[in-house]
Amino acid sequence: MLTMRPRASDLETFARWEQAIEFRLFADAAGPTLTVPEQIAAKVGDRIIGGRLAPGERVGEQELADEFAVSRGPVREAIRILEREGLVAVLPRRGAVVTSLSATELRELFEIRAGLFEVVVRKVAAVQPPELLAVMRAGVARLESLAGEPAGGDAYAETTHRLIQITASFAGNERLRRMIAALSLQSLRYSKLGLASVERRRRSVKLWQQALKALERGDVEQMVALARQRSEESSDEAALRLGAAVTPAG
Secondary structure (H helix, E strand, O other), X not given: XXXXXXXXXXXXXXXXXXXXXXXXOOOOOOOOOOOHHXXXXXXXXXXXXXOOOOOOOEOOHXXXXXXXXXXXXXXXXXXXXXXXXXXXXEEOOOEEEEOOOOHHHHHHHHHHHHHHHHHXXXXXXXXXXXXXXXXXXXXXXXXXXXXXXXXOHHHHHHHHHHHHHHHHHOOOOHHHHHHHHHHHHHHXXXXXXXXXXXXXXXXXXXXHHHHHHHHHHOOHHHHHHHHHHHHHHHHXXXXXXXXXXXXXXX
């Protein structure tokens, strides 16, 4: 089942919103500039979220101080920020390391995000904002193009997270939007794992297609059910892959 081909105006609207969504620390910073520790934390956070720093990999204070030409003080503060956001852990005698993905954290993050997103869905589905409908049409078309691409997993996961954040922007609750944005940053690594396979993405895009139709109808309960189903299936797949990664062969 394919969605109706998005209009040029839909694509333009989606592109504008897409540019506003950044998967990085302090993307919502109100001030014009970030402090030095915040800048360092944002750059290192980008590497973690993008997979360039792997779980368990050491985040060296002196190496970062040399790279950014600063003393170790701002680096320590940056590491504290990353620790607060759940991206690194500071271990005795080892220092800072990238946090490992865990089934417990996965379940907690997805459960909280699903509950918050249900509030968002109930707020927007009954109103059917025309701009959100345009974004959804273009976004779902993007997902359709990525679902069958063998190397499309990361881009697919990032597109779904953008759609979730954009939808939250129409809920009329800024605190709720910020909470979902923060959870999206923390849960993106898990979503990339849960949407890595073509089979899983093809299942996911069908649910997004159904959600778009439900939004067009103003069917609140169907949208809520589909959003929760997407979250649960992605969480289950990521948990399976985490289990396979830690279970010895044979």
